[in-house]
Amino acid sequence: MARITDKQIQEARNKDFKEFLEKEGFCFRKHGNSYECVQHDSLVLNRKGNCLWYHWYSRNENGNIITFVQNNITNGNFREAVAYILNCNINSYDTKDIYSNENDKNIIRGNVEIERSSDVKRLFAYLTKTRGINKDIVNKLIKQNKIVQDSKNNIVFKYIDENGKTVGGELKGTLSNKPFSGIVQNSNEEYGFTLSIGNKNNIKELKVFEASIDLLSYYQLFKSELEDTILLSVGGCAKIRKIGTYLKQYENISSITVCVDNDKAGNNSFGNIVKEYSDYRINDGREYLIKHNLKDFNDLLRKGIIK
Numbered sequence: 001m002a003r004i005t006d007k008q009i010q011e012a013r014n015k016d017f018k019e020f021l022e023k024e025g026f027c028f029r030k031h032g033n034s035y036e037c038v039q040h041d042s043l044v045l046n047r048k049g050n051c052l053w054y055h056w057y058s059r060n061e062n063g064n065i066i067t068f069v070q071n072n073i074t075n076g077n078f079r080e081a082v083a084y085i086l087n088c089n090i091n092s093y094d095t096k097d098i099y100s101n102e103n104d105k106n107i108i109r110g111n112v113e114i115e116r117s118s119d120v121k122r123l124f125a126y127l128t129k130t131r132g133i134n135k136d137i138v139n140k141l142i143k144q145n146k147i148v149q150d151s152k153n154n155i156v157f158k159y160i161d162e163n164g165k166t167v168g169g170e171l172k173g174t175l176s177n178k179p180f181s182g183i184v185q186n187s188n189e190e191y192g193f194t195l196s197i198g199n200k201n202n203i204k205e206l207k208v209f210e211a212s213i214d215l216l217s218y219y220q221l222f223k224s225e226l227e228d229t230i231l232l233s234v235g236g237c238a239k240i241r242k243i244g245t246y247l248k249q250y251e252n253i254s255s256i257t258v259c260v261d262n263d264k265a266g267n268n269s270f271g272n273i274v275k276e277y278s279d280y281r282i283n284d285g286r287e288y289l290i291k292h293n294l295k296d297f298n299d300l301l302r303k304g305i306i307k
């Protein structure tokens with residue numbers, strides 16, 4: 001595997017940090033010489049030299065753009081953080097620009113290893129007690145090997161391709177006092193976490209969520225009404241290109257229902273999906289969130305508004 005050059009590292013550090021985060025779905029308001037995050041008021045960007053640095057006070061994190069990606073996206077991996085930043089800037093670098101060894105060309109796409117915990121106690125407790133997901137749903141997903149607990153006690157919502165192979169996963173920490181979200185190292189970002197209802201050949205609708213816990217919350221609330229549908233978590237409201245993967249797999253899909261968060265980032269995501277997938281009927285699936293002024297479907301589940 002070719003090493004990442006100092007030039008590439010410097011280029012990643014010099015990317016517009018605020019613009020990068022906005023593409024990831026964050027929104028900011030200017031406050032003096034700083035930028036405060038709209039979604040997370042303890043996340044602040046400050047200028048340090050020629051670059052912006054972040055301080056996420058509630059998580060006791062600080063650093064530059066690479067540090068942010070390591071802490072919040074690539075599960076601590078520096079090499080993957082640099083690759084992610086460079087790939088996210090209008091494809092100015094392709095993966096092959098960083099990983100040149102032919103034998104390692106698939107390291108980002110499908111060469112995934114998940115070191116599991118010896119049990120699933122933290123996973124089960126977090127989903128059922130903290131998030132209110134029905135224990136029968138959790139047990140079913142565990143038995144189907146769709147979710148696992150890794151060696152760091154994170155929940156892994158597995159990305160499974162059309163051949164049944166695990167090609168990545170969405171990570172969620174199980175410590176409620178220190179929230180963590182990210183992706184499994186080397187995940188194929190063309191895929192997401194999914195649940196399908198009905199025969200594959202009859203799937204007619206795709207429902208899109210920002211996160212897997214929102215997907216499970218929606219499934220629990222409305223499962224009696226679901227038929228011939230696939231639920232997809234894209235793992236971040238900006239990652240809408242994943243939708244295309246499933247439109248190709250399920251050729252009978254005619255409509256996309258957008259169930260992202262009820263906030264500015266979610267509104268932007270909805271607008272982007274409408275533009276990107278204009279050949280399909282696009283529905284706004286956030287009716288209950290808007291009606292009750294709630295951010296996401298897990299909030300709706302835990303409020304107990306729908307029985």
